[in-house]
Amino acid sequence: MRGAVSLLLTGLVVEAALMPIAVYHFHKAGVYGAVANIVAIPLTTFVVMPFEALALLLDTIGLGAPAWWLVQHALDALLWLARAVAHAPGAVRALPAVPDGAFALMVGGGVWIALWRTRWRRIGILPLAVGAAWALTTPSPDILVTGDGRHVAVRTAAGLALLRDRAGDYVRDTLAENGGVDGEPLLLADQPDARRSRDLCLTDVVARGRAWRVLATRSVYRVPIAQMVAACRRADIVISERGLPRGCTPRWLKLDRSMLARTGGIALTLTTGRMVTVLNPGDRHPWRDPPTLARPMRRFGAAGDQHGLAGGAASVRFRVPARGWSER
Template sequence: MSLAPMAAAIERRLEAERDRLPLWLPVMLGAGVAAWFALPRAAWWSATALALLAFALAAVAMGRGGRCARMLMIGALAMAAGLGLVWWRAERVAAPVLARPAVVAMTASVVRVESLAARDLVRLTLLPGVADLPPRVRVNLATADVPVGIGPGATIRLRARLMPPPEAAVPGAYNYARVGWFTGIGATGRGFAPVVMLTPSRGQSGLRTRLGAHITQRIAGSAGGIASALATGDTGAITQTDADAMRAAGLAHLLSVSGLHITAVVTATMVIVLRLLALVPALALRVRLPLVAAGAGALAAIGYTLLTGAEVPTIRSCVAALLVLVGLALGREAMTLRLVAAGALVVVIVWPEAVAGPSFQLSFAAITAIVALHEHPVMRAFAMQRDEAWWRRLARGGVLLLATGVVVEAALMPIAAYHFHKAGLYGALANIVAIPWTTFVVMPLEVLALLLDAVGLGAPLWWLVTHAIAALLGLARAVAAAPGAVSAVPVMPDGAFALIVIGGLWLALWRTGWRRWGLVPLASGTIWALTVPSPDLLVTGDGRHAAIRTTTGISLLRDRTGDYMRAVLGETGAIDGEPGLLSETTTARCTADLCLAMVGRWRVLMTRSVYLVPVNDLADACRNADVVVSERRLPRTCRPRWLRLDRPVLTGTGGITVNFTSETIRTVRTAGDEHPWRQPPTVMPPRPPRQESRSVRPKWPGGS
């Protein structure tokens, strides 16, 4: 069978889609970045890059100058460039990392101060200047222990317990080790009082800090935290309960400065500048006022980005806004997929590691879905302005807003499920109310209140801001409390997520009928994700914490498990509520030192303390167990029937999850993984003092 007719059909299709082909350039660049994260070994990275280069040459040689050949060549080269770019970036930002936990005394220079008022903490980024410590560390201090005058440039002396940046506790959990590598953080920990101020900050606290403090003084509680987040990007004053409610309602994006906030600032600036300049006839007749307003909007976007800390997500939104303003200045359409692609291209080139993070994926998925929807001919025809009654115009706007919310929620739900293991059901409806309310009510009122504070007249406006934010919080709490508002989902396989992303991009970026082929990978990935079984056993990388699936959900091994670890095990265990305790279930027998749990026909034996069990007794218990879990090295005589997870094993695998029905195991680490944050640490702290062991003989459950 000749392939010529098929090749001709593809050429005709690509000719019809020729203006959409550039949209795939950042996609292929990002695919190369994703390939570097997915492949474990340096040899594989080199082989993949060489294979892509060979494929590009083959496409040129065999394509005979056709559009398909050029597209394949450029795509392969872009993918190879993305792989090489993130590899180079990972090597360029390399910095020493702490080897093991240690308590150290240090004199350090303060780089950054972040207030976490809701947790009564202050987070400091420090430059220790100590030979056997990483050059940059992050330390949390209790608010009461923070000395007066602390700020960027201050020098302090303190003791702190430091540890290496933690990798994912279990498969699918947040991997701070990777994030810390690219941000240069070599250790994290907790500081102890007293903290001695040696040199105070060279100047007053920054504008961002002073503005946040000013706002939280005017509005108490989470409402003040939300007001501060809208102005400065600082979410530290929002209580965990309200932050969870906002997340469950699909409104968490309002708390991080993103495209919504940048758009509101730019739009307000342009409208004000246009109105003011139009009052001067000489300027209105001689100057292109829209161009001047666009310039003012650009300055406002840059200033707002700097004010809110110039975080990567905010910079991405600022870049996109600047591209839109350039388009307006050139007389082009305000927002197109080409502008979105240009913004994504800039971000991937400058911060290639952002491709693997949820912030990049969520922000660009949302804007791509919105623009693709409104570029569709049917939506264009429906949204076209016409001479009609006001109620029809209002109803048409409501339908457009609802359709936009549904499409955005559909685009964001797989990403949220992949990263956070939660799927919200009512987010689209909540955003229909929350986004206009925040954009046109809360933010303008807050700006006016801040302006009137300059002359001491802001109090009435702050009262209005307080009640406006209270209404927003009330909406979030009501939606979060609704039945089925949030569904916990198992950890999504990487392959399923990749299929969903490919299918979504195929649907969004093409214009003609073959875009419908994107439904095939989209449906395949969705079915794969929905059919993944939840894990029956979860064990953290240090072996200290474990959870078992019982008839009531997930039950924790240790009665005293911290809030963070409870949340991690609950989320990755795909449960909606709080995890229970294994010692309170009827399917386990626990003492202070051991737990024997039943999962169907499987028997799991787990140690609960650092105290040793008599070797012979432990050997008998191991022989009657299918799986044994321990945070320490087990003796050779401990031989379970199937799986032994002790310190030597977990050191190689990291955190682990097990599904007993399918007998499948997932691990955090891959054998031979050569990503830099997996490499042996380069900083060796002093050896900690030896601790004495307890002489009391521990109790243990029998082996029967």
């Protein structure tokens, strides 16, 4: 009994140490992992690994089949336990994106506790608790927009709803994770308060005691400029994958192709007025804006002078972008 309690406490400590990292990167936290390890660790240590070694040893004389049979059933039991825990109610807790400051406080406090052995280690509890409280009280974003503007997720009374019904599994999972939703997102077109046409979709998001009117384009077909401008003026936020006309002036925010090219994906939290962008101003990473290399000047001379040795002709300058050659 004491060994089981010790194993449980060890598992809880490990889960607590890894949870800030898992939540920060994957927006999910396992709840029953420490309990499952009470069975999984002894099963792996005392059954799976020893019988695997025995099976490999007996294979040298052709008698490893019985040991492999035991290994197979032990692994089946291990997989059954993993599936049972994963599908148990409340096994996974989905959380929205954790602020960088909260993550730094939790990791810093944990490292402080791990490094010190005297009473000074207790100081680490303060930043750890503050970071955890900050992360748990961070509201979920109300609107999520992918970097290309094609996919939009809006938080409704029924849950997170997607603009397009043809979003792939990766897009659905990414938007659900960043929205702190555990489950399949809904479709915005199926919501009772959404008004849509072939090209546009209009819905209201309630936050801060008011309704924010959100307009999003949902096709690549041309919308008459007068119709688009009039729709923009009636909306608080306009989202589109295309470039919108200058006359499109919503009451608060306009997210079109040119804006998203500078910001990347966006998460909007209307309750706090917070906007998080993938790209930061002044981002100088080489993959963000690949540099171009200028090819040396090349002169084309008289007929037959393919190498431009004769001179006297106008020069043509080329640039080498990331995608290949193009003439300037």
